Amino acid sequence: MHFYSHPRFQDHSMGSGHPECPERLVAIEETLKARALWPQLDHQVAKSVDIGLLELAHAKDLLQRLTLPVAQGSYEFIDPDTCMNAHTYEAMLLASGAVLQAVDAVLAGETRHAFCAVRPPGHHAERSSSMGFCFVNHIALAALYAREKHKLTRVAVIDFDVHHGNGTEDILANEEGVLMVSSFQQGIYPGSGTRPRGTNMVNIPLQAGADSAAIGSMLKNHWIPQLEAFEPQLLLISAGFDAHREDPLAGLAWTEDDYEQITDALVQVTDTFCPGRIVSSLEGGYCLDALGRSVSSHITSLLKPLVLAA
Numbered sequence: 001m002h003f004y005s006h007p008r009f010q011d012h013s014m015g016s017g018h019p020e021c022p023e024r025l026v027a028i029e030e031t032l033k034a035r036a037l038w039p040q041l042d043h044q045v046a047k048s049v050d051i052g053l054l055e056l057a058h059a060k061d062l063l064q065r066l067t068l069p070v071a072q073g074s075y076e077f078i079d080p081d082t083c084m085n086a087h088t089y090e091a092m093l094l095a096s097g098a099v100l101q102a103v104d105a106v107l108a109g110e111t112r113h114a115f116c117a118v119r120p121p122g123h124h125a126e127r128s129s130s131m132g133f134c135f136v137n138h139i140a141l142a143a144l145y146a147r148e149k150h151k152l153t154r155v156a157v158i159d160f161d162v163h164h165g166n167g168t169e170d171i172l173a174n175e176e177g178v179l180m181v182s183s184f185q186q187g188i189y190p191g192s193g194t195r196p197r198g199t200n201m202v203n204i205p206l207q208a209g210a211d212s213a214a215i216g217s218m219l220k221n222h223w224i225p226q227l228e229a230f231e232p233q234l235l236l237i238s239a240g241f242d243a244h245r246e247d248p249l250a251g252l253a254w255t256e257d258d259y260e261q262i263t264d265a266l267v268q269v270t271d272t273f274c275p276g277r278i279v280s281s282l283e284g285g286y287c288l289d290a291l292g293r294s295v296s297s298h299i300t301s302l303l304k305p306l307v308l309a310a
């Protein structure tokens with residue numbers, strides 16, 4: 001499977017002590033290497049997105065604002081938790097580019113699945129606003145790109161980050177040919193999601209402490225039936241790993257084994273409707289050790305060979 005990365009993803013920093021830190025990617029790489037998964041990946045170098053394509057998902061005013069130069073060693077604050085350094089803009093373009101490259105690759109049949117180990121993340125970025133550690137929304141852009149460029153008519157987005165993907169909902173609500181299925185902890189940042197903004201939004205709020213039992217129920221009763229009814233041609237995953245019980249920013253009780261279980265279920269659905277068409281992109285996950293283990297579990301599932309029905 002394709003694994004997209006770029007050294008520039010580690011140059012974007014929001015300052016010492018910020019949880020969305022370059023060390024997250026180091027932790028992922030080290031764990032994948034320790035578990036001998038790294039050599040099994042088909043490593044791809046991310047390329048910058050064509051800037052014009054960002055207008056599929058974002059307002060020109062926002063994109064213009066993000067081009068403002070930031071001096072070396074300085075930070076330009078977007079909100080109290082989110083700021084740009086001199087490398088953020090380039091990293092952001094490479095991150096979106098990685099996800100679109102991955103879409104092209106899975107649709108061309110070059111790889112069964114793809115994981116994009118990108119920073120900054122994207123799912124809080126709305127059409128006209130950057131926020132919540134995110135500047136532009138890679139997964140929402142990928143959904144619209146798959147519809148526009150590849151003429152797909154049924155693109156599914158799964159968002160299992162512990163925080164609601166308000167940005168993805170803002171951009172994709174009521175968009176034809178797109179389904180968004182998400183879970184998130186109710187009552188934490190950004191506070192949205194309990195009232196879906198579109199008929200194509202399936203939002204599953206979870207209570208603090210929700211664990212494997214809640215995941216099993218969510219998969220069986222909501223995610224899988226919705227995906228089966230939709231019959232996706234492509235599955236995009238906003239893969240945040242901050243619902244892990246060790247994560248410092250939230251209060252769910254998932255484990256790395258849960259991420260393998262969830263991914264197995266998603267692979268099974270796509271194998272039925274669109275074998276090998278999963279593009280997963282890193283969102284949150286702030287306990288470095290748990291993040292490494294969780295991404296390894298996710299990738300372990302994505303690496304499993306296709307089992308054809310008898």
Ligand SMILES: [Zn+2]
Nearest residue numbers: 161163242284
């Ligand atoms: Zn998150």
